[in-house]
Amino acid sequence: MKKQQTYAEIMESRGIDRREFMKYCSLLSVYLGLGASGLPKMLKAMETKPRIPVLWLHGLECTCCSESFIRSSHPIVADIVLNMISLDYDDTLSAAAGHQLEAVRKQIMKEYKGKYILAVEGNAPTKDNGVYCMVGGDSFLNVLKETAADAMAVISWGSCASFGCVQNAKPNPTGAQPVHKLISGKPIINVPGCPPIAEVMTGTIAHVLTFGTLPELDRLGRPKAFYGTRIHDKCYRRPYFDAGMFVESFDDEGAQKGWCLYKMGCKGPTTYNSCSSMKWNGGVSFPIQAGHPCIGCSEPNFWDNGPFYSRLAAVPFVGTDSNADRIGMVAVGAAAAGVAAHAIGSAIKKKSADNDNEE
Amino acid sequence: MAKLYQEQYVWRLPVRWYHWINALSVTILFLTGIYIATPFLAPSVGEATWYHMMAWIRYVHFGTAFVFLANFLFRMYWALFGKDPYARFAGFKPWNPVWWGQPFKDQLASYLFIRKKEPNYCGHNPVAALTYFLFVFCGSIFMIFTGLAMYSESNPDGFLNGLFGWVIPLFGGSMRVHTVHHLVAWAFVFFLIVHLYAIIRHDIMDRSSVTSSMVTGYKTRVEECPEYAD
Numbered sequence: 001m002k003k004q005q006t007y008a009e010i011m012e013s014r015g016i017d018r019r020e021f022m023k024y025c026s027l028l029s030v031y032l033g034l035g036a037s038g039l040p041k042m043l044k045a046m047e048t049k050p051r052i053p054v055l056w057l058h059g060l061e062c063t064c065c066s067e068s069f070i071r072s073s074h075p076i077v078a079d080i081v082l083n084m085i086s087l088d089y090d091d092t093l094s095a096a097a098g099h100q101l102e103a104v105r106k107q108i109m110k111e112y113k114g115k116y117i118l119a120v121e122g123n124a125p126t127k128d129n130g131v132y133c134m135v136g137g138d139s140f141l142n143v144l145k146e147t148a149a150d151a152m153a154v155i156s157w158g159s160c161a162s163f164g165c166v167q168n169a170k171p172n173p174t175g176a177q178p179v180h181k182l183i184s185g186k187p188i189i190n191v192p193g194c195p196p197i198a199e200v201m202t203g204t205i206a207h208v209l210t211f212g213t214l215p216e217l218d219r220l221g222r223p224k225a226f227y228g229t230r231i232h233d234k235c236y237r238r239p240y241f242d243a244g245m246f247v248e249s250f251d252d253e254g255a256q257k258g259w260c261l262y263k264m265g266c267k268g269p270t271t272y273n274s275c276s277s278m279k280w281n282g283g284v285s286f287p288i289q290a291g292h293p294c295i296g297c298s299e300p301n302f303w304d305n306g307p308f309y310s311r312l313a314a315v316p317f318v319g320t321d322s323n324a325d326r327i328g329m330v331a332v333g334a335a336a337a338g339v340a341a342h343a344i345g346s347a348i349k350k351k352s353a354d355n356d357n358e359e
Numbered sequence: 360m361a362k363l364y365q366e367q368y369v370w371r372l373p374v375r376w377y378h379w380i381n382a383l384s385v386t387i388l389f390l391t392g393i394y395i396a397t398p399f400l401a402p403s404v405g406e407a408t409w410y411h412m413m414a415w416i417r418y419v420h421f422g423t424a425f426v427f428l429a430n431f432l433f434r435m436y437w438a439l440f441g442k443d444p445y446a447r448f449a450g451f452k453p454w455n456p457v458w459w460g461q462p463f464k465d466q467l468a469s470y471l472f473i474r475k476k477e478p479n480y481c482g483h484n485p486v487a488a489l490t491y492f493l494f495v496f497c498g499s500i501f502m503i504f505t506g507l508a509m510y511s512e513s514n515p516d517g518f519l520n521g522l523f524g525w526v527i528p529l530f531g532g533s534m535r536v537h538t539v540h541h542l543v544a545w546a547f548v549f550f551l552i553v554h555l556y557a558i559i560r561h562d563i564m565d566r567s568s569v570t571s572s573m574v575t576g577y578k579t580r581v582e583e584c585p586e587y588a589d
Contacts, residue, residue, distance in 0.1 A: 218515070219528050228515050230533070244401045244412025254403075263398065270533035296534060305534040312396060313538045324538055325397070328545025335549045339556040345472050346560055353475065 004050030007210070011046075021046075028206055045210040052209050053108050053116045055147055056090040059140040060133050060167045060176055061122025065158040066092055068195035071281070072202045085205065088116075091135065102136045109150050117208060118151035120144065120161045120179050123168065127175030144182060153187045153208060154179060157201065159297060162190035162221075169303035180221060187214050190221040194297035197278055200226040220300070222272065231268035231294050234276040237261065250291075261288060265309040267296030365580040369481055370572055374446045377434040378573050381495075384427040385547055388502075391420040392544050396537075424506055431499050445482035451492065458485070477565040479580060487557065494550035498543060505540040509533070 005013075011021055025046060029038040058066075087093065089105040096104065108116055122140075125132035130141030148154055156179040159165035167176035180188050191204050204223050207215045215223040232238065240246070240260035247254040247261050262269070268276070271294055275286040287294055293309065296302045305313045312323035317330075370378075394400070394416050402410045438448045452458045463485035468474035470486060478484070483491065508526035511519035512533060530536045561569045572578040 219524060224515075230512065233513060239407040242412075242414035243407040243410035244398055244414075244416075245403075245407055245410065246398060246401055259407075267534060270537060272533075299534060300528075300532040301535065302532075305532070305538075312541070313534055315538060315542070324541035324545065325393075327542060328548065331545055331549045332552060335552040339552055342470075343556065343560065346564060349472055349475070350564055 006048060006050055007046040010051060028203075028210070042210060045212075049210060049212060051086050052152070052212075053086040053088045053112050054119055054205070055105055055108060055116055055151075056087060056093075056119040056121065057140075057144060057147060058091055058135075059120065059122030059124050059144065059160070060174070061158065061160050063092055063121070064195040065121045065160075065201070066090075068193075068198045069157075069201045070198075072198035085209065098136070105147065109147060113150045115152055116150075117153055117155060117205075118147050119155045119157055119205070121157040122160045123164060123176050123178050124182055125167070125174035125176045126182070127173075132174040141182070144179070148183045148186055151186060152212075153189065153214060154183055155205060155208065156180065156188060156190045156192075156221075158196055159192045159194045159302065162192035163300040163302075165194060166303050169301070188221055189214055189217065189223060192220075192222060192227075192298040192300075193273060194302075196298070197226075197274055197280060199278055200274055218272075220272075226274045226278075227272040227298070229272065229277075231271045231273055231276045231288070232266075235268055235288060236276065237288060255291060258291070261291075261293040263311060264293045265295075265307065265311055266293035267299065267302070267305070267308075268294040271296040271299050273298040364566075366577045367481060367580050368576055369445050369578045370576045371443050371446065372576070373433070373437050373441065374443065375573055375576060377430055377437070380426065380430045381434075384423045384430065385551075387423045388420060388427060389544055389547060391416050391423070392541070395420060396541055421510060424510070427499075428503055428507075431503065450482070451488055453489065453492070463489075477561075479565060479567055481578065481580070490550065490553065494546060498546055498550070501543050502540065505530075505536050505543075509536055509540065 008021065011024075016024075022043075025042045026039050029035070029042045034042065088108045089101065091097075091101060094101055122133075124130055124139075124141040124144050126141060130139030133140040135143050156162045160167060160176075161179045164172075164176060164178045167174065168178070180190065189204060189208070191201060193200070200223075203226065204215060207213075207223070215225060218224050218227060220227075232241070235241075237258060237260050240258070241262055245254060245259045246263040247259050248263060249255070250264070260266070266288065268288060275294070276288065279286045279289070295308045296305060299305065307314055310323070312325060314321045315323055315327060317327050395413070398413055398416075400412070402412060437443065437446055441447065444450075462478070462480070465474060465478045466480075466484045466486045469477050504523060504526050507519055508523040511517060511523050512527070514520060515524070527533055527536055530539060558569045561567055566579060568577070568579040
C-alpha cells in the first residue's frame with residue numbers, strides 16, 4: 001500500500017498555494033459551524049490526516065442527491081471536496097463498470113478495513129429478499145450490509161436513505177427501509193432532503209473527512225449545524241406569518257406581494273433544514289422565495305403528511321382521506337346526536353318514574 | 360313517597376378553582392388553537408409591520424397553556440396530597456376489579472336505561488370518574504407533552520427541548536405531533552358536550568344539584584323516605 005497523502009499535500013500538488021489553502025480552511029470551518037476557534041483544528045486535521053476513501057452506493061433512489069452534490073456552488077468547496085474524497089466506488093459516476101467496479105469496492109473494503117466511509121444514496125427494499133433492487137447480480141440489501149460491515153461511518157444521503165422517502169410511503173410495496181433500520185452498530189449520519197442542499201452535503205462529508213469524527217447530531221441523527229432549526233424560524237416571510245397576512249390562492253394579491261404561504265400548505269413550521277438560511281444554487285433562492293410552499297421534503301414520512309397544498313395533514317378515517325378538523329367535527333356531531341337521543345330516553349324514564357311515584 | 364334532602368359540602372375551594380380555571384383555559388386554548396391551524400381572520404391590506412395577529416393569538420395560546428399546566432399540576436398535588444376525600448386519587452382504582460363492581464355497574468345500567476333507579480354519589484360517580492380520567496387526566500397529559508414538545512422546537516438546545524424534545528421523533532416528526540395535538544383537542548370538545556349533558560341530566564333526574572355544586576361546593580343528597588303516617 002502506497003503512502004497516503006494528507007489533504008494539504010493533495011492540494012499543494014494540485015497547485016493550490018498556502019493562501020488559498022488557508023482561505024479554504026476558514027471557509028470550511030464556517031460552513032461546519034465551528035467559527036473562528038475551529039480554524040486551527042481544521043488546519044491541523046488537513047495537514048495531518050490521510051485522505052479517506054469513500055464508497056458511494058446507490059440503492060432505490062433517483063440520483064437527485066448526486067445531482068445536488070456535484071452542483072455544490074462554491075467553486076473552492078466543490079473542487080476541493082471532490083478532490084478530497086477519494087471516491088473509489090460510485091456506480092453512477094465511475095468510468096468503470098461491471099466486475100471491474102465491483103472488484104474495486106471489494107479491494108477498498110479489504111485494504112481500508114474499518115477506515116473508509118460508506119455514503120449511501122437511496123434505501124433498500126427488504127421484501128422478497130430484496131429482489132426489487134439488484135446491483136451487480138446481488139440484492140442491494142446484501143451489498144449495503146456487506147459494505148457497511150467494515151465502514152468507519154455511514155452517511156445516509158437524502159430522505160430515501162435517512163427516512164425512506166417515497167419508496168416507503170404507504171403502502172410501501174417493496175418493503176423499503178431506511179439505512180438506519182438495516183445497519184446497526186455503525187455511526188450513521190442522516191442528511192435528509194429530497195435532495196439535500198449541496199453545501200450541506202459537502203459540509204457534512206468534509207467534517208467527517210477532516211476530523212474523522214461525526215458532527216454533532218440531533219435526535220434524528222442529523223447534523224445540528226444544518227438541521228438545528230426549522231425553515232420557518234429563519235424564513236424571510238415570517239413577519240407576514242406573525243402579522244397574519246396569508247396567501248389564499250396562488251394568484252391573489254398576497255401571492256404577488258410575497259405574503260406567508262402557511263395557508264397554502266407550507267410545511268416550513270415543521271421542517272428542519274437550512275433552506276431559508278443557506279438557500280439553493282449558491283444562495284440564489286429557495287422554494288418559499290419562489291412563491292411555493294415548502295413540502296417538508298427533509299422530514300420523516302413527508303409523503304404521508306400531505307396533502308402538499310393544505311395545512312392540515314390528511315388523516316385516514318374509515319377509509320376516506322380526512323383531516324383532524326373533519327374527524328373532530330364528526331366526533332362532536334356524534335356526541336351531540338347521542339346526547340339528544342339519550343335526553344329523549346331520559347325524559348321517558350323520568351316520566352315513568354314520576355308516574356310510579358304518583359301511584 | 361316523599362324525598363329527603365340533605366346538603367353536603369363536597370367540592371372544596373381548590374377543586375372549584377381548578378375546575379373553572381381549567382374550563383376557561385381549555386376554551387381559550389381550543390379557540391386559539393383552531394385559529395393557529397386555520398387562520399380565518401386575517402388582515403387583507405397594508406404592511407406586515409402594522410399587524411401582529413398570528414403572533415398575538417399564538418402568544419395567548421402559549422400563555423394560557425402555561426396557566427393550564429400550572430393549574431393541572433396544582434390539581435395533581437391536591438389529588439395526591441390534599442386532605443380531601445372527594446378529590447383524591449385514592450378512591451380511583453381502575454386496575455382493581457372491585458372498582459368495576461356494583462357502584463360502577465349500577466351507574467352504567469342507569470345511564471343505559473337498564474336500571475330504573477338513579478344512584479347517588481357524594482363525590483364523582485364511577486362512570487364520570489372514568490371519563491374524567493380518560494379525557495381530563497390522560498387528555499391533559501397528552502396535550503401538555505405534545506404541546507411543550509412543539510413549543511420547545513423554537514429553541515432546539517433549550518431546557519424544554521431537553522425535557523420534551525423526544526416526543527417529536529416518537530410520533531415520527533413535527534408534522535405528526537401537530538396533527539395528533541390537533542386531533543386530541545377535539546376530544547375535549549367531545550367531552551364538553553357529554554359532560555354538560557350529563558350534569559344537567561343529573562340535576563333533572565335526581566335533583567342532586569351537581570351543576571350548582573361546582574359553584575357553591577354543596578351537593579344535595581337525595582334519599583327516598585317513607586311517608587309518615589298520622
